[in-house]
Amino acid sequence: MTNARQVLRSTAVRRYLASTALASVGHNMLVTVLFKQAFDITGNELDIGILGLAQFVPAVMLVLVSGWVADRYDRRRVASLFMFGRVLCAVALVFYSRWEPGTVWPLFLIALALGASDAMMTPARRSIPPLICTQEEFPQVIALWTATFTGSAIVGPVLGGLLYSIGPSLAYGLSAGLGFVAILPMLGIVYVREPERVIERPTLAAALEGLKFVRRTPIVLASISLDLFAVLFGGAVALIPAVASERLGVGDIAYGWLRAAPGVGAAVMAIWLAVRPVQRRVGPTLLWVVAAFGAGTMVFGLTHNYVVAFLALVVLSAADMVSMYIRGSIVPLVTPDDQLGRVSAVEGVFIGASNELGAFESGVTARAFGLPWSIAGGGFLTILVAGSFAALFPSLRRVDTFTELDPKRRQQTDPSGLSRTDD
Numbered sequence: 001m002t003n004a005r006q007v008l009r010s011t012a013v014r015r016y017l018a019s020t021a022l023a024s025v026g027h028n029m030l031v032t033v034l035f036k037q038a039f040d041i042t043g044n045e046l047d048i049g050i051l052g053l054a055q056f057v058p059a060v061m062l063v064l065v066s067g068w069v070a071d072r073y074d075r076r077r078v079a080s081l082f083m084f085g086r087v088l089c090a091v092a093l094v095f096y097s098r099w100e101p102g103t104v105w106p107l108f109l110i111a112l113a114l115g116a117s118d119a120m121m122t123p124a125r126r127s128i129p130p131l132i133c134t135q136e137e138f139p140q141v142i143a144l145w146t147a148t149f150t151g152s153a154i155v156g157p158v159l160g161g162l163l164y165s166i167g168p169s170l171a172y173g174l175s176a177g178l179g180f181v182a183i184l185p186m187l188g189i190v191y192v193r194e195p196e197r198v199i200e201r202p203t204l205a206a207a208l209e210g211l212k213f214v215r216r217t218p219i220v221l222a223s224i225s226l227d228l229f230a231v232l233f234g235g236a237v238a239l240i241p242a243v244a245s246e247r248l249g250v251g252d253i254a255y256g257w258l259r260a261a262p263g264v265g266a267a268v269m270a271i272w273l274a275v276r277p278v279q280r281r282v283g284p285t286l287l288w289v290v291a292a293f294g295a296g297t298m299v300f301g302l303t304h305n306y307v308v309a310f311l312a313l314v315v316l317s318a319a320d321m322v323s324m325y326i327r328g329s330i331v332p333l334v335t336p337d338d339q340l341g342r343v344s345a346v347e348g349v350f351i352g353a354s355n356e357l358g359a360f361e362s363g364v365t366a367r368a369f370g371l372p373w374s375i376a377g378g379g380f381l382t383i384l385v386a387g388s389f390a391a392l393f394p395s396l397r398r399v400d401t402f403t404e405l406d407p408k409r410r411q412q413t414d415p416s417g418l419s420r421t422d423d
Helices: 011-042 045-061 063-072 075-098 105-126 138-166 168-187 204-216 218-233 237-247 252-275 282-302 306-334 337-369 371-392
Strands: none
Touching: 011 045, 011 075, 011 105, 011 138, 011 168, 011 237, 011 252, 045 063, 045 105, 045 237, 063 075, 063 105, 063 337, 075 105, 075 168, 105 337, 138 168, 138 252, 138 306, 204 218, 204 337, 218 282, 218 306, 218 337, 218 371, 237 252, 237 306, 237 371, 252 306, 282 306, 282 371, 306 337
């Protein structure tokens, strides 16, 4: 079996991971400060939700365009172009912060532009890994990517909390600089194989192909919709600024560490997965870790203790990391290369719905029912979602190994969309 050291010998893989690390540190720093700044200005949890909604709406509006663009044009250049859009949003936040702001509506507009950049960038960037490695190496590349991505989720929030205590414009400026530097290794990636690109003119039918593929492939539909409903209800991370202030009574630096706690859990688990990737009982493992995510969310919502809250975030994010790793391997393995951008765009809407729309849902329910029961109730619903998917999608529950999903082995398929292999 290919190990991490062998995969890292590839220059293309190293450049992809370097770009991911730089961009993700900057983005996590920006989001940490953005949410905290908005809450500090108004003291209203609903504003956190509106920021999440503003980031989510463009993903829905652009889903038919973003996926087709990723399948039609060079994914490295498309990703780089819209990474630069992120940089411009960070620069706009620098100017906003220097004006000594007293209103939050400019933050909503910038969040909308940030969401549009992410909506166009994500399908292209997520479709690159299958092109820079062999199929045997792919799960290992995904494990390294998740380790890099989540390690950035530690560094970014910690830096964000520290720099926010000095001045938000400093954090936004560093985010812009990191985002710009991240473009360079992205443009320098050399593919192992060239993708099969869409060559026809843009049509509604071509744009809808990704959505049609998801609908007619139960294993893909189950994988990405499980994340949608689980994180939609369990969106505890979005409310960390309110929890830190109202329930735990801690300052900006402690808030930064609390915001980094999900990255700690995810990074530790990602390192473990890079060394010991999931090889058997893939489907059942996915369902169990989603339930564990819900349980951790409930604990975070009900505790008044900073250490318990920190550990709960570590646990729930470690569980979510396993979920991300499994889903991140299933979807590209099942999807034809010339449709991967469009399928990734659809998946991006699901992920955005679970994260940004989940932040909106959390803000609304916290305003209506109170902070603790909003979070704990969402965690309970997440556990119910995991149990429901185990019953509704037996095809997901029966997945044992990733090799079952290899298109070369799926010459005959059963109605569930899984391959028939000899025992």
